[in-house]
Amino acid sequence: MRQLTNIFWLGSKELRSFFSDMVMFVFLIWSFTFSIYSEATGSAEDVNNASIAVVDEDRSALSRQIATAFYPPYFRPAEEIAARDVDVSMDQSRYMFVLVIPPGFERDVRLGRKPALQLNIDATAVAQAAQGAGYLQSIIEGEIIHFTQHFGEEFEPPVALTMRRAFNPNGADEWFLAINALLNNLSILTIVLTGAALLREREHGTIEHLLVMPLTSFQIAMAKVWANGLVILTAFTLSLLFVVEGLLEVRIAGSRALLLLGVTTYLFAAAAIGILLGTVARTMAQFALLILLTIVPMMMLSGGMSPIESQPDFIRPFTWLLPSRHFMEFAQAVVFRGATFAVVWPVLMNMAVLGAAFFLVSLLLFRRSITAQR
Numbered sequence: 001m002r003q004l005t006n007i008f009w010l011g012s013k014e015l016r017s018f019f020s021d022m023v024m025f026v027f028l029i030w031s032f033t034f035s036i037y038s039e040a041t042g043s044a045e046d047v048n049n050a051s052i053a054v055v056d057e058d059r060s061a062l063s064r065q066i067a068t069a070f071y072p073p074y075f076r077p078a079e080e081i082a083a084r085d086v087d088v089s090m091d092q093s094r095y096m097f098v099l100v101i102p103p104g105f106e107r108d109v110r111l112g113r114k115p116a117l118q119l120n121i122d123a124t125a126v127a128q129a130a131q132g133a134g135y136l137q138s139i140i141e142g143e144i145i146h147f148t149q150h151f152g153e154e155f156e157p158p159v160a161l162t163m164r165r166a167f168n169p170n171g172a173d174e175w176f177l178a179i180n181a182l183l184n185n186l187s188i189l190t191i192v193l194t195g196a197a198l199l200r201e202r203e204h205g206t207i208e209h210l211l212v213m214p215l216t217s218f219q220i221a222m223a224k225v226w227a228n229g230l231v232i233l234t235a236f237t238l239s240l241l242f243v244v245e246g247l248l249e250v251r252i253a254g255s256r257a258l259l260l261l262g263v264t265t266y267l268f269a270a271a272a273i274g275i276l277l278g279t280v281a282r283t284m285a286q287f288a289l290l291i292l293l294t295i296v297p298m299m300m301l302s303g304g305m306s307p308i309e310s311q312p313d314f315i316r317p318f319t320w321l322l323p324s325r326h327f328m329e330f331a332q333a334v335v336f337r338g339a340t341f342a343v344v345w346p347v348l349m350n351m352a353v354l355g356a357a358f359f360l361v362s363l364l365l366f367r368r369s370i371t372a373q374r
Contacts, residue, residue: 003216003218003219006219006223007219007222007223007226008223010219010220010223010224010227011222011223011224011226011227011230012227013223014197014223014224014227014228015227015230015231017197017200018193018197018227018228018231024193024196028189028193028231028232028235029235031185031188031189031235032182032185032189032235032236032238032239032243033239033243035181035185036178036181036182036185036239036243036244036248037178037243037247037248039177039178039181040173040174040177040178040181040248041174041248047074047075047128047131047132047135048073048074048128049072049073049074049075049076050074050075050076050096050097050128050132051075051076051079051094051095051096051097052070052075052076052078052079052095052096052097052098052099052136053078053079053080053081053086053089053094053095053097053098053099054066054067054078054079054080054081054098054099054100054101055080055081055082055083055086055098055099055100055101056080056101057083057100057101057102057103058101058102058103058104058105058106060105060106060107061106061147062105062106062109062143062144062147063101063105063106065143065146065147066099066101066139066140066143066144067080067099067101069139069140069142069143070136070139074132074135075097075132075135078099079095081098083100086098086100086120090120090122093122093124095122096121096122096128096129096132097119097120097121097122097132097133097136098119098120099117099118099119099120099136099140100117100118100119100120101117102115102116102117102118105117106147109144109147109148110148117140119133119136121133174248174250175248175250175251175336176336178243178244178248178250179244179250179331179332179335179336180304180305182236182239182240182244183302183304183327183328183331184299184304186232186236186263186266186267186270187266187270187295187298187299187302187324187327188295189232189235190228190229190232190267190270190271190274191270191271191273191274191277191291191294191295192274192291193228193231193232193274194224194225194228194270194271194274194275194278195274195275195277195278195281195287195291196278196284196287197224197227197228197278198224198274198275198278198279198366199278199281199283199284199287202282217363217366217367218363220366221275221359221362221363221366224271224275225267225268225271225272225275225359228271228274229264229267229268229271232267233260233263233264233267236263237260240252240256240259250335252334252335253334253335253336253337253338254333254334254335254337254338254339254340255334255340255341258334258340258341258344259331259334259335261348262327262330262331262334262344262347262348262351263331265348265351265352265355266323266324266327266330266351266355268352268355268359269323269327269351269352269354269355269358269359270323270324272355272358272359272361272362273294273323273358273362275359275362275363275366276358276361276362276365277290277291277294279362279365279366279369280365298322298324299324301315301318301319301322301324301325302319302322302324302325302327302328303319303325303328303329303332304328308325320350321354322354323351323354323355323358326347326350326351326354327351329347330344330347330348330351333347
């Protein structure tokens, strides 16, 4: 009971110290609000408001029907240009797509000759160009089928594709990017706050005050874990409700309580890593360098930036040692696929075991550091 009381009051001191640091407080607010919104909406790879022009050399009912078939939000209304202006317009980046409809196109379609269309693409933005080409092909084929059926004729494309998206029916990048940004900021803030709190004690000289008190290294470490974890968990919950679900309209398919359980488990592991880095580093400058060496690989190998399956074979086994990899797998399963506890409990167990291992290592180094100072 005495240990719990000491941990509680030490954690209360951590909370007061955090809220008195205005720079860190503002950084926390920014990371869970503006940062998530800007990353979700500013780096999407969907085709959005793409510029398109049409060179109509057929001047037929079908060519006009195709030219007017492109609508927002994917495309702007198509502009008609002359064939001689295609190269100059694309060199000036006025259009991402230029569709050329040759003479006699409608006649050839009605005769069943399957004429070719020319689509010029500015592939500077590779992802949008590839997706836009697919959208345009689907739109054009749909208009041709509708036109031929109207005249009692049949036109069958060489391949008929039926696409059904699971978990994200509209294919909105904002859903994935918002959750990925939220989880990455959770990792960064937890490690930074916990490690910085430990270094703040050392730089301000208050660690010596703690050493003369009847406190153990476990109590000091646990106080920093629960205090900073509580701050991050509160910020995460508010950001999930008001920014991700409210402002960005991301649908959470699974249980929010289960998601928060996983977040709490991961916070313990991430805070242990923060204590480990804060113990190894002697100054804030060293801690900042260690953060760069730690957080960037954690984010890259967690499966948020690229799937685990797409990573090199020799790296994949090492990702099992990263709590962030298991947390990303857990969060995506709960948020997007609506997974239940019966499905994700092994991932939760992996996070808990890794968190305990990191905490034991960090506690051992922290205890050795305190012993050396005494």
